[in-house]
Amino acid sequence: MDRTETLPAAPGPASAPGSPPQPARRPHRWPRPALATLLVATAVLYVWGLSANGWANSYYAAAVQAGSESWTAFFYGSFDAANSITVDKTPASLWLTGLSVRLFGLNSWAVLVPQALCGVAAVGVLYATVRRWYGPAAGLIAGTVLAVTPVATLMFRFNNPDALLVLLLVAAAYATVRAVETASTRWIVLAGALVGFGFLTKMLQAFLVVPVLAGVYLLAAPTGPWRRLRQLLLAGLALVVAGGWWVAVVELVPSAARPYIGGSQTDSVLELTLGYNGLGRITGEEEGSVGPPGGAALLGGGTGVLRMFDERIGGQISWLLPAALILLVAGVVVAGPAARTDRTRAGLLLWGGWLLVTGAIFSFMSGIFHEYYTVALAPAVGALVGIGTTLLWRVRADGTRRWSLAATLVLVGTLAVTAWWSWTLLGRSPDWYPWLRTAVLMTGLGAAVLLVPAHRLPRRVRPVLVALGAAAALAGPMAYSLQTVATPQTGAIPTAGPAVAGGFGPGRGFPGGGQLPSFPGGGQPPTLPGGGHLPSFPGGGQVPGLPGGNGADRAGGGMGGLLDAREPSAALRELLERDSDDHTWIAATVGANNASGYQLATGDPVMAVGGFNGSDPSPTLARFQQYVADGEIHWFVGGGGFPGTNGGSNASSEIAAWVADTFDSQIVDGVTVYDLSSGKGR
Numbered sequence: 001m002d003r004t005e006t007l008p009a010a011p012g013p014a015s016a017p018g019s020p021p022q023p024a025r026r027p028h029r030w031p032r033p034a035l036a037t038l039l040v041a042t043a044v045l046y047v048w049g050l051s052a053n054g055w056a057n058s059y060y061a062a063a064v065q066a067g068s069e070s071w072t073a074f075f076y077g078s079f080d081a082a083n084s085i086t087v088d089k090t091p092a093s094l095w096l097t098g099l100s101v102r103l104f105g106l107n108s109w110a111v112l113v114p115q116a117l118c119g120v121a122a123v124g125v126l127y128a129t130v131r132r133w134y135g136p137a138a139g140l141i142a143g144t145v146l147a148v149t150p151v152a153t154l155m156f157r158f159n160n161p162d163a164l165l166v167l168l169l170v171a172a173a174y175a176t177v178r179a180v181e182t183a184s185t186r187w188i189v190l191a192g193a194l195v196g197f198g199f200l201t202k203m204l205q206a207f208l209v210v211p212v213l214a215g216v217y218l219l220a221a222p223t224g225p226w227r228r229l230r231q232l233l234l235a236g237l238a239l240v241v242a243g244g245w246w247v248a249v250v251e252l253v254p255s256a257a258r259p260y261i262g263g264s265q266t267d268s269v270l271e272l273t274l275g276y277n278g279l280g281r282i283t284g285e286e287e288g289s290v291g292p293p294g295g296a297a298l299l300g301g302g303t304g305v306l307r308m309f310d311e312r313i314g315g316q317i318s319w320l321l322p323a324a325l326i327l328l329v330a331g332v333v334v335a336g337p338a339a340r341t342d343r344t345r346a347g348l349l350l351w352g353g354w355l356l357v358t359g360a361i362f363s364f365m366s367g368i369f370h371e372y373y374t375v376a377l378a379p380a381v382g383a384l385v386g387i388g389t390t391l392l393w394r395v396r397a398d399g400t401r402r403w404s405l406a407a408t409l410v411l412v413g414t415l416a417v418t419a420w421w422s423w424t425l426l427g428r429s430p431d432w433y434p435w436l437r438t439a440v441l442m443t444g445l446g447a448a449v450l451l452v453p454a455h456r457l458p459r460r461v462r463p464v465l466v467a468l469g470a471a472a473a474l475a476g477p478m479a480y481s482l483q484t485v486a487t488p489q490t491g492a493i494p495t496a497g498p499a500v501a502g503g504f505g506p507g508r509g510f511p512g513g514g515q516l517p518s519f520p521g522g523g524q525p526p527t528l529p530g531g532g533h534l535p536s537f538p539g540g541g542q543v544p545g546l547p548g549g550n551g552a553d554r555a556g557g558g559m560g561g562l563l564d565a566r567e568p569s570a571a572l573r574e575l576l577e578r579d580s581d582d583h584t585w586i587a588a589t590v591g592a593n594n595a596s597g598y599q600l601a602t603g604d605p606v607m608a609v610g611g612f613n614g615s616d617p618s619p620t621l622a623r624f625q626q627y628v629a630d631g632e633i634h635w636f637v638g639g640g641g642f643p644g645t646n647g648g649s650n651a652s653s654e655i656a657a658w659v660a661d662t663f664d665s666q667i668v669d670g671v672t673v674y675d676l677s678s679g680k681g682r
Helices: 031-047 058-069 071-076 092-104 108-134 136-148 150-155 162-182 185-220 225-252 269-283 314-335 343-364 371-398 401-426 434-451 461-486 570-577 592-602 621-629 651-662
Strands: 585-590 606-609 633-637 665-668 671-675
Touching: 031 108, 031 136, 058 071, 058 092, 058 592, 071 092, 092 108, 092 162, 092 185, 108 136, 108 150, 108 162, 108 343, 108 371, 136 150, 136 371, 136 461, 150 162, 150 314, 150 371, 150 461, 162 185, 162 343, 162 371, 185 225, 185 269, 185 343, 185 371, 225 269, 314 343, 314 371, 314 401, 314 461, 343 371, 371 401, 401 434, 401 461, 434 461, 570 585, 570 592, 570 633, 570 665, 570 671, 585 592, 585 651, 592 606, 606 651, 621 633, 621 651
Parallel strands: 585 606, 585 633
Antiparallel strands: 633 671, 665 671
């Protein structure tokens, strides 16, 4: 049997360098009401005016609607209740929302409240995780930073998979912390299972924290090396089982007995995992995605070490990112050459590793990258700010004169940098509350200056000084979060905060409408079906497969498009619902977002030809013609989709062209529709 080292059950913050051992302190009474206040305030922030977001991402809302009608669609994550094709993600987040819809009916609140609850839970679990080793003050700071980070406010009010993913990964970090304390097999296995379920939520993104969690446990767990290795192997097995059982079922079920796997070119969830939603996101070789190979210029922006700070992403996540990095370095210095099992260092490595590994992948991935992905960084930023601030404050108060002065100077510098960076970010929206950036800068610099002689100030003044510093640090992200709450967020690519130069989002590009900025090379951006523009590609070339050469365009204009759906008119809805019980699908159209508007409005299955982008080979032209011959599809709605611009299938273009050449069209409130039940295609 391995010899096990023992540590205190739940130590507080480490003693300041150069200070005598601290006597045990009686627990304070304020943490519980403070935590309750934080959680209630977070809940209000995340649910206030939530119905203004409507369906939010109609693509996932339509899949939830399908799952509420069919348990088969629920299990596979099908887009439609007739199980033509799945969404292009693993379905765990749809399961959560689908259960809510089955309980409370299909409405905006039933779709979005589960995401808000995930956010409140993530704040609470982050507090609990940081508190165990660093005390309640650190936990409250960490939870507050997570709660008011703009991209977190955005995604915990939105029905993308990210809300559940963040909760599961924070819970995995908590389980790892508990495992490290006593070398617990049960807790480290639970951590693996939680990450595995994270895989079922958003595939390989969940695995970015795996080397960090495993490395921290291998370093700091108080037991022998061989036992630590055996425990990690068990945790890995739990990860594979928790994340792999669904994949195994899908791969073993014959293709004819299940829906097509959306986002893949070969009807394989393994291909989807490793390609379009996996390594393809890093290399840019995402077969079937929008844009040409290396399409970061369209939906990723420029790569590089400063990507998290640029015009598109900076206002989403980076408000306290400089502070987190500074405090990480300072915290490691404070921890010093401690024992292997030292928890102060272990916690810093856990959250610092999370931030650096995930941040590096996001910064340099060449494939499609959206601003809202950065919500995965928010827990680490919050934890590092909470841990670093409280550690340095303790050193400032209890350490030797040399350490106290050093800690004070680091705190002063961190606050000053944070105030300056907030001033910079707010300046990217110069017409949006211009007084705020000046107030933040002056308050932050003033509080930083007063920190130097803080020990000489009256005791009653010190809380005021702390409040001023906190206000300066949090005013910018809080203002962005409130702006996010006040602005309806819909479409496939939401962003937090006001419009900024060079960014996307409401008032500055899709999904809020309007023209996007051109990329290097200039040129006139092509027009999408349904309105709006896409940017030109480097070199000035047109986006391949759009009007002028798109078979879907030959089938006429639709009402939606790649990035959002619109509600059909009453006349169009009445037409689509006519004789709906006589057909498996009331309609078919290219692209899932185009189809989602019709499906959500009618409650009946609509076939998304080609899946999300219109570039999946589902169905083939021959299969579609057979569906029409069998009377399974009533209408075809023109427009929508973004067919095969990166090696994807042209099946949707072939289908749209065949429909346009074979059937007579009619225009209903500006939308071109074809009656496939007329018998011409048989």
